[in-house]
Amino acid sequence: MKTPKYIFICGGVMSGVGKGIATASIATILKWYGYKVTCIKIDPYVNVDAGTMNPVEHGEVFVLKDGTECDQDMGHYERFLNQELTKENYMTTGSVYLSLIEKERSLYFDGKCVEVVPHVPLEVIEKIQKAQKLTGADIVLTEIGGTIGEYQNLLFLEAVRILKFKNPKDVVLILVSYLPYQGEGGELKTKPTQYAIRTLNSAGLNPDFILARAIYSLDNKRKEKIAFNCGIPQENIISAPDEKVIYKIPLNFEKEKIGKKILKSLGLSPLIKDSERIIKDKNELMRGDSAKLIKTDKKDSHKSAFYLYEYIFWEKEIEKIEKLNKEIKIGIVGKYFKTGDFVLSDSYISVIEAIKHASWHLGYKPIINWLNSEEYEKDKNKLSELKNYQGIIIPGGFGSRGIEGKILAIKYCRKNKIPILGLCYGLQLMVVEFARNVCGLKNAHTTEVNPKTKYPVIDILQEQKRFLKGKLYGGTMRLGDWSCEIKKETIAWRAYGKNLILERHRHRYEVNPKFHKILQKNGLIFSGISGKGLLVEIIELPESTHPFFLGTQFHPELKSRFLHPHPLFVEFIKTFKVC
Numbered sequence: 243m244k245t246p247k248y249i250f251i252c253g254g255v256m257s258g259v260g261k262g263i264a265t266a267s268i269a270t271i272l273k274w275y276g277y278k279v280t281c282i283k284i285d286p287y288v289n290v291d292a293g294t295m296n297p298v299e300h301g302e303v304f305v306l307k308d309g310t311e312c313d314q315d316m317g318h319y320e321r322f323l324n325q326e327l328t329k330e331n332y333m334t335t336g337s338v339y340l341s342l343i344e345k346e347r348s349l350y351f352d353g354k355c356v357e358v359v360p361h362v363p364l365e366v367i368e369k370i371q372k373a374q375k376l377t378g379a380d381i382v383l384t385e386i387g388g389t390i391g392e393y394q395n396l397l398f399l400e401a402v403r404i405l406k407f408k409n410p411k412d413v414v415l416i417l418v419s420y421l422p423y424q425g426e427g428g429e430l431k432t433k434p435t436q437y438a439i440r441t442l443n444s445a446g447l448n449p450d451f452i453l454a455r456a457i458y459s460l461d462n463k464r465k466e467k468i469a470f471n472c473g474i475p476q477e478n479i480i481s482a483p484d485e486k487v488i489y490k491i492p493l494n495f496e497k498e499k500i501g502k503k504i505l506k507s508l509g510l511s512p513l514i515k516d517s518e519r520i521i522k523d524k525n526e527l528m529r530g531d532s533a534k535l536i537k538t539d540k541k542d543s544h545k546s547a548f549y550l551y552e553y554i555f556w557e558k559e560i561e562k563i564e565k566l567n568k569e570i571k572i573g574i575v576g577k578y579f580k581t582g583d584f585v586l587s588d589s590y591i592s593v594i595e596a597i598k599h600a601s602w603h604l605g606y607k608p609i610i611n612w613l614n615s616e617e618y619e620k621d622k623n624k625l626s627e628l629k630n631y632q633g634i635i636i637p638g639g640f641g642s643r644g645i646e647g648k649i650l651a652i653k654y655c656r657k658n659k660i661p662i663l664g665l666c667y668g669l670q671l672m673v674v675e676f677a678r679n680v681c682g683l684k685n686a687h688t689t690e691v692n693p694k695t696k697y698p699v700i701d702i703l704q705e706q707k708r709f710l711k712g713k714l715y716g717g718t719m720r721l722g723d724w725s726c727e728i729k730k731e732t733i734a735w736r737a738y739g740k741n742l743i744l745e746r747h748r749h750r751y752e753v754n755p756k757f758h759k760i761l762q763k764n765g766l767i768f769s770g771i772s773g774k775g776l777l778v779e780i781i782e783l784p785e786s787t788h789p790f791f792l793g794t795q796f797h798p799e800l801k802s803r804f805l806h807p808h809p810l811f812v813e814f815i816k817t818f819k820v821c
Contacts, residue, residue, distance in 0.1 A: 254419035254438025262315030266322035276513030301588035309722030363401035577644035596802035600811035615647030636668030661790035669793030732769035737813035745796035
């Protein structure tokens, strides 16, 4: 395709309205129609990236393969599209200003006055176009974080206005807006959405499509009202009701033919011909017979077969998930999910999704409960509740709060043979617990919590010490993809089935090489290593000792996908005793 197309997604009425899921869903649909897509997230923060943000305030920090620390919506894009994104797919207000200032300092503007408008919006456009060129995408979907009407979003909306003014046929603007439900037996209220659109109008923009987010599907009466008051074709107002399984949302959107409507607005047609006729023969396609596809679609037939197969497999998977009734209970022992009287599950969103992917793959309906590690420190008797779960996960994190509670939970799971999976900090605390209670290293600890511990079984690398001394915290950890060698005849080997893997990291501290020998001598297996054996990536106990006691220094949850669950999560759940 000669001219790239651009879709912008913004939000109205309230934050957390589901822009990220909507963006991922629309991108998935356009991919099913045969187009190459990529997604960009714009965050309206002055932070250069998400690396220094508190997960309780901002939600999970997602890490890309190149080490970019970014917003959790990037994880949704990767999970839906099964694509690996890079730093080019993410920007913040801070990164835009930083780039612009660096250009000004290097005389890029040849002494001209650099102004907020138009130079900041033009810098945003340049970054979007650069991402398109690097990915070769036919269509670029850009989600603008925050909510319409917030001051910090104006410059990004101005970028949309400029791009749409210059290329009106190549740009589509979508507003994801919330319709509150008023009272029992009441109705979905459209007035907040009308105000959101008027606010958008004040920025010189009118949306081409409305995604009406609500607890229920939007009826025609409400669509008529929005269309009449806001000057948007009624057929372009798409219902977006709540769904327990977010991966059903692309299928919901397609019921209203959103894919073809968007393509038409962009002057495009589906690349996959005869798709509606071919899709009827689902059983034959599910057996992997793509011969008919290749015959009926001469142009780019293999590509057509692949995307149609993915669409049908996606649909079949949703049908299977909705019929699942065999439950498994998994407890996540953490400290980042309490915010006042509410639970902020966004702190561990990738872990949650990885659990779901693996559970669904194995035919289970996962029940996930949040277990506050600080409560175990106050009352050790509460540890007995861990027996109510088929598996326990110790997720990543930082700092000293709640750590002794996590260590107590690890000890309880080890002694009572409850399957346990430790992620990043989880691995480090598993090593601390093992050193204390099996190796006899009393009060062994991580120097992150106790810098003066006699037995620093977890310590910081020398290069990281230099960063901390200079108070350089952002983007200075071991980040992104690192290779890891898997030891044969281990649980890790059984899960991966190969000896070399790539996994994503986000941490400073490592298993101290000075204690490798005593840990292994007492039965701890280093089943994954890198850096010529100096960096421990996976630890586990032999199955003769424990059914599943395994920790990873990396974050496997970041590479789990809806149709491709992560092998370690699958192996973890396979060990559960299910009635």
